[in-house]
Amino acid sequence: MLQTFSALSISGASCSQIDVRLGLVETKKDNLPALKSYSLAFQFKHTEIQKNGRTKLGICCCSEQGPSKRRHFKKQEEPTQNVDLPPILPKRKKKPFPMPLKTILQNARNDRKLAHMGIEKTLEAPKNGILVPDLVPVAYELLNSWTILIKGVAQLLHVIPVHACSECSAVHVSKTGHDIQDCHGQTSSNRRGFHSWIKGSINDILIPIESYHLYDPFGPRIRHDTRFNYDRIPALVELCIQAGVELPEYPSRRRTDPIRMIGRKIIDRGGFLDEPKRQQTLNSSLMEFDTHRAFERFPAPNSEEEVPQIAEKTLKAYDKVKWGVSKLMNKMYTVKACGYCSEIHVGPWGHNAKLCGEFKHQWRDGKHGWQDATVDEVFPPNYVWHVRNPDGPPLKSTFKRFYGKAPAVVELCTQAGAKVPLKYKSMMRLDIVLPDGEEAFSVV
Incomplete structure (x- = not known):
């Protein structure tokens, strides 16, 4: 529908009389989804309008109503320096169900x-x-x-030494065992929480x-x-x-x-069959x-x-x-x-x-x-402590929160010369700098 408004004369112009007319054009679209949001778009353009044999300059405004286009911007995920491991479940409690x-x-x-x-x-x-x-x-x-x-x-x-605690399930991949006091074995109180390392x-x-x-x-x-x-x-x-x-x-x-x-009752399972005799081979x-x-x-x-x-x-x-x-x-x-x-x-x-x-x-x-x-x-996965320098001093309980962990296989392969996978870098806390010098004495 086109609506034409009264002419607006501009006095004091050197040129011939110019009439500015505003025309509104509205278009409708049928069968639009009811759940979508719509926006109103306007468009202005100059047109020449013939009236009483004279050509006048006019401005036409067209509007169209349609579904609005929302721009979805992907939020850039910042790389994390450390990722916490899954919590250790208490033994005196039932495991949670994987399904709600x-x-x-x-x-x-x-x-x-x-x-x-x-x-x-x-x-x-x-x-x-x-x-x-x-x-x-x-x-x-x-x-x-x-x-x-x-x-x-x-x-x-045969190349990388592995140590295991004889009192608990702790495993350490390094030349020597660590000094982190987190042993929970039967006689751990006599050793002040230190592990009793043996060959793994x-x-x-x-x-x-x-x-x-x-x-x-x-x-x-x-x-x-x-x-x-x-x-x-x-x-x-x-x-x-x-x-x-x-x-x-x-x-x-x-x-x-x-x-x-x-x-929960089986009504047809095809009967019961006896297990066939197994084939005995020399090299199983x-x-x-x-x-x-x-x-x-x-x-x-x-x-x-x-x-x-x-x-x-x-x-x-x-x-x-x-x-x-x-x-x-x-x-x-x-x-x-x-x-x-x-x-x-x-x-x-x-x-x-x-x-x-x-x-x-x-x-x-x-x-x-x-x-x-x-x-x-x-x-x-059997997570173990990550050792950055196998030839360096053993890990200490003071810097426990600065150390990372990784699956035992990943730690064994990385110490053997394999490249650290990207998905394990944040878990191993490779971007965290260990305190040294005077900073080490202020760590509680």
């Missing part, structure tokens, strides 16, 4: 509601026992990276987490009196086997028909996937020039293992962990072996308190 408790209770209510109505629960692979074809290569890559990681750590232990092993760098091997994860549960009928293997290996890796020594049932459930492939006696099986590097290359290769394998475990677990391959101890079970349900001896185990008759596991519980 309200979500767990709501899912349980929905399952009970469907079971009360007799509606079958919809299960997707691999929850229904069917393999996911896209994750089979991930499982093979994870197992391959795990063997490379074991070999690399075992070779680096590969199990101090890669904490062994084992699980029962099951031919059919959806079969009968492991009871306390039948626990010796099942072998204990590394949890990573059992996760890869259930994800599609074929090992002759440890077969696994591959289902073609999915299982069916109503609520499981030795490659276990850290037992790895220090003896893998010799030291041939020369000092190979040490940085082995360190870089080991560090890449460590990242691939962590990536593979998180991907398999995020794709719904169920892993259960005890909420009180470090027991891990790979499968839809935990076992019934009464082996838990942690906080208030008498109330549970020794049974584990199963809940969903996290990646750090299946593949623990």
